[in-house]
Amino acid sequence: MHVTRREAIVSALFGAGSIGLRALATGLPASVLLNPRTSLADACASRERAQYLIWATSGSGDPSNANVPGTYDDPGIAHSLDPAMAPTPMTLSGKTYTAAKPWASLPQAVLDRACFFHHTTLTNSHANEGKVLKLMGAVKRQEMLISLLAKNLAPCLSTVQAEPASISGEVITFGGRILPALTPVGLRDVFVSPKGPLTNLQALRDADLDRVHEVLKQSGNSIQRSYLERMANSKNELRNISDSLLANLSNIRANDLDGQLTAAVSLIQMNVSPASVIFIPFGGDNHSDANLARETAQHVSGCGAIATLMQRLATAKLQDRVTFVLMNVFGRSLNRPQRMGRDHLGNHHCSVIIGKRIRGSVVGGVVKAGNDYAATPIDSKTGLPATAGADIRFEETLGAVGKTIAAAVGLSSEVLNDQITTGKIVQAALTP
Numbered sequence: 001m002h003v004t005r006r007e008a009i010v011s012a013l014f015g016a017g018s019i020g021l022r023a024l025a026t027g028l029p030a031s032v033l034l035n036p037r038t039s040l041a042d043a044c045a046s047r048e049r050a051q052y053l054i055w056a057t058s059g060s061g062d063p064s065n066a067n068v069p070g071t072y073d074d075p076g077i078a079h080s081l082d083p084a085m086a087p088t089p090m091t092l093s094g095k096t097y098t099a100a101k102p103w104a105s106l107p108q109a110v111l112d113r114a115c116f117f118h119h120t121t122l123t124n125s126h127a128n129e130g131k132v133l134k135l136m137g138a139v140k141r142q143e144m145l146i147s148l149l150a151k152n153l154a155p156c157l158s159t160v161q162a163e164p165a166s167i168s169g170e171v172i173t174f175g176g177r178i179l180p181a182l183t184p185v186g187l188r189d190v191f192v193s194p195k196g197p198l199t200n201l202q203a204l205r206d207a208d209l210d211r212v213h214e215v216l217k218q219s220g221n222s223i224q225r226s227y228l229e230r231m232a233n234s235k236n237e238l239r240n241i242s243d244s245l246l247a248n249l250s251n252i253r254a255n256d257l258d259g260q261l262t263a264a265v266s267l268i269q270m271n272v273s274p275a276s277v278i279f280i281p282f283g284g285d286n287h288s289d290a291n292l293a294r295e296t297a298q299h300v301s302g303c304g305a306i307a308t309l310m311q312r313l314a315t316a317k318l319q320d321r322v323t324f325v326l327m328n329v330f331g332r333s334l335n336r337p338q339r340m341g342r343d344h345l346g347n348h349h350c351s352v353i354i355g356k357r358i359r360g361s362v363v364g365g366v367v368k369a370g371n372d373y374a375a376t377p378i379d380s381k382t383g384l385p386a387t388a389g390a391d392i393r394f395e396e397t398l399g400a401v402g403k404t405i406a407a408a409v410g411l412s413s414e415v416l417n418d419q420i421t422t423g424k425i426v427q428a429a430l431t432p
Helices: 005-014 016-026 030-034 063-067 126-133 145-157 184-191 197-219 222-231 235-250 257-269 290-315 394-408 413-419
Strands: 052-056 087-092 095-100 114-119 275-278 322-326 349-354 361-363 366-369 372-375
Touching: 005 016, 005 184, 016 030, 016 197, 030 197, 052 145, 052 257, 063 290, 063 349, 114 394, 145 275, 145 394, 184 197, 184 235, 184 257, 197 222, 197 235, 235 257, 257 275, 257 290, 290 322, 290 349, 322 394, 349 394, 372 394, 394 413
Parallel strands: 052 275, 052 322, 114 361
Antiparallel strands: 087 095, 114 349, 322 349, 366 372
């Protein structure tokens, strides 16, 4: 039997029998559609805490670490002299910090739930991006952190697949298997057409709801029927979902950053995967970057992309359902003269985490180390840098950021402490 490329993509995204499309159409979890006689009770004890993930990563080792809050206290740290990168005050949880203007210019509502987490990645090699995403071996079974999180979040979010959706071009693995790369334009071409799968949602909704209603009429109880009425999409809700998705996907023009943002939000709206992987450039591998010009331009565009993403999530009413993470393979040198570029720096990186359960904060910091700088040890209770007496050692800061992200998106302390073998959760980075 011949299978078209369109059919293959739809099958890959929505599973056999288009179960994902049917879940989207009805508003019901796929498990209920597959077996309406189940109890319809939540299979996930922490369902209300589970967050979708949009994860930005780069094997280039962008200099995103060089201009964040925490890098302006030492005058020896080099920054761009361009006015677009001027040192600018910003407020996180009532405390004032200094950062480059693009970071400080993020909307205050975004900064109120943004954590700048200073840590090491324990490598300065581009080839080790996959190892960094595995927290340099700290995730059991050599799983990537994003894949571990997705696997645990999928039952709570009732997504079609547990695997992350890779739309960045970066190599992402799940259970040791390299995931296929999706492209924004490819997704647009599949869904935005007169015969695309989103045009048939009304018929799918009516057929499945009629079937489930009939099953519960015969053998269901009042609790199950109440759950069905509460969860099922109305025709108006479905029409709004379909129109919104078609409009958003129609706006994709290229496989560029804007296209990635649209695709990532749309995949969450379609409940395909718990996590999407994108790429936001912040200067790239800028050994030779005269006057840090590329670093400047891409900080302006990169922070602008984060602001755009947050606005699109808010428009889709997903601002409280999605956590954003920026984590790259390593940071860049902090002491390089402005007229030059920056070298690799494995001793310091700064992950950025933005989400509902993230407190506006700076965790850790930088300290002079040899000819350059390094991340400091961290006090797990306060999040403050501590050169002595810290309970998170320098070598454990990568594991600590991983555990803190895992806690923010809803994994229990039992699961994350079992699956991530180093570091501690930094409670100061999280809301109660």
